[in-house]
Amino acid sequence: MSILDLFVLDFAFYQKTPIFVVKFRNQYNMLNPVYDIEVTEDRTQFEFISEGNNGKFTKVVVIAETNYHNLYNLSLTDYDATTNSFDDLSVSNNGDTLKILATVAQCIVYFLEQYPNARIYATGSTLSRNRLYRMGISSNYDLIEKEYIVLGQTNQSWVFFSKNTNYDAFLITKK
Amino acid sequence: MAANIKVNPNMKKIDPNESKVIREKIQKANDMLKNIGLPEDLLHKEIAK
Numbered sequence: 001m002s003i004l005d006l007f008v009l010d011f012a013f014y015q016k017t018p019i020f021v022v023k024f025r026n027q028y029n030m031l032n033p034v035y036d037i038e039v040t041e042d043r044t045q046f047e048f049i050s051e052g053n054n055g056k057f058t059k060v061v062v063i064a065e066t067n068y069h070n071l072y073n074l075s076l077t078d079y080d081a082t083t084n085s086f087d088d089l090s091v092s093n094n095g096d097t098l099k100i101l102a103t104v105a106q107c108i109v110y111f112l113e114q115y116p117n118a119r120i121y122a123t124g125s126t127l128s129r130n131r132l133y134r135m136g137i138s139s140n141y142d143l144i145e146k147e148y149i150v151l152g153q154t155n156q157s158w159v160f161f162s163k164n165t166n167y168d169a170f171l172i173t174k175k
Numbered sequence: 176m177a178a179n180i181k182v183n184p185n186m187k188k189i190d191p192n193e194s195k196v197i198r199e200k201i202q203k204a205n206d207m208l209k210n211i212g213l214p215e216d217l218l219h220k221e222i223a224k
Contacts, residue, residue, distance in 0.1 A: 038183040045188055046180075064191045066204050068213065073204040075197045086189075086196040110180050119218075121204045151214050153207070158214035169207060171214060 034103040035059075043114040044072075046107040047079070052094030059100060060086065061107045063120065072111075074122040076104055088125040101136035112148070112174050123153075123169035131166055138163040149173050 035048040046061040058079040063072045077086040108120055124130035137150060141163055144150060151158045152167030161170070191197045 036179045036181070038181050038186055040186045040188045041182055041184050042188070043182070045186070047186065060189070062189055062191060062194075062197050064197065064201055066201060066208065068205075068208055071208070071213070073201045075200045077194075077196055086194050088196050088200065106180065121208070123200075123204070123207075125200075149218060151217055153211065156211050158211065158217055160217060169204075173218065 033099060034106050035099065037103060037107060037110075039107075039110065043111060046110075048103055050092065050094050050096055050100055052092070052096040054092055054094050057092045057094060059103075061104055063107075063111050066121065070115075070117050071119045071121060072115075074104075074108070074120050076100075097132060098136065098139075101132065105136065105140070108172060112172075116174050119171055119173040121169060121171050127166075130168065133170060134163075134166055137161065137170065147175055149175055 035050065037046050037048045039046045044063045046063075048059050050057040050059050058081065060075075060077050060079045062075045062077070064075070065071075066073050075088065077088045078090045078092065079086055111120070112118060122133065124133050134152075137144060141150070141161070149172070150161035151171040152161045152165060153159075153169040153171070154165065154167050158171070159165075161167075189197065191201055
């Protein structure tokens with residue numbers, strides 16, 4: 001590992017302006033801390049509170065069955081308790097994007113520990129979110145690939161995940 | 176960093192069918208997988224390594 005491996009370039013928003021941020025990997029080699037998470041008894045739905053520049057937002061991760069055996073779809077949405085509604089397009093600009101991604105990654109790890117034969121299909125609600133997912137996976141890919149298989153969907157086909165390629169969707173499963 | 180994940184027996188489970196957003200995401204996944212199929216060959220190739 002070189003000294004450069006200890007740092008990673010990230011971007012965030014400061015007063016609605018995108019800025020670049022240099023982050024330092026901690027002793028666990030993970031880029032970001034994670035939020036505390038609550039999970040339903042069947043370990044398929046997770047909830048955490050994003051806290052940042054613009055306040056607190058409830059995030060919900062729902063891992064739900066699809067029409068395919070052992071294949072689950074992951075949805076990350078904002079939950080508004082006042083209207084009891086979900087929104088997967090809201091932009092909170094809370095300055096904690098990577099912390100949220102790291103928390104979602106923990107949800108995936110936890111779910112796959114409970115359901116080791118499951119496969120998780122995930123796609124962002126926008127192209128930019130797909131890029132964010134790709135960045136999140138790329139940042140920790142050296143760790144991820146030891147235990148998980150990550151595939152990317154592009155041009156109507158599946159390929160093994162590559163750090164510098166954008167994908168329409170991702171599929172993750174335990175090795 | 177390991178997360179603090181706590182099982183909450185009182186946490187209300189969302190019925191995906193009751194949420195338009197989540198229902199649409201599942202439907203999108205189903206449609207996409209129907210079109211391009213499952214990557215069984217790649218998964219078996221990787222597992223066989």
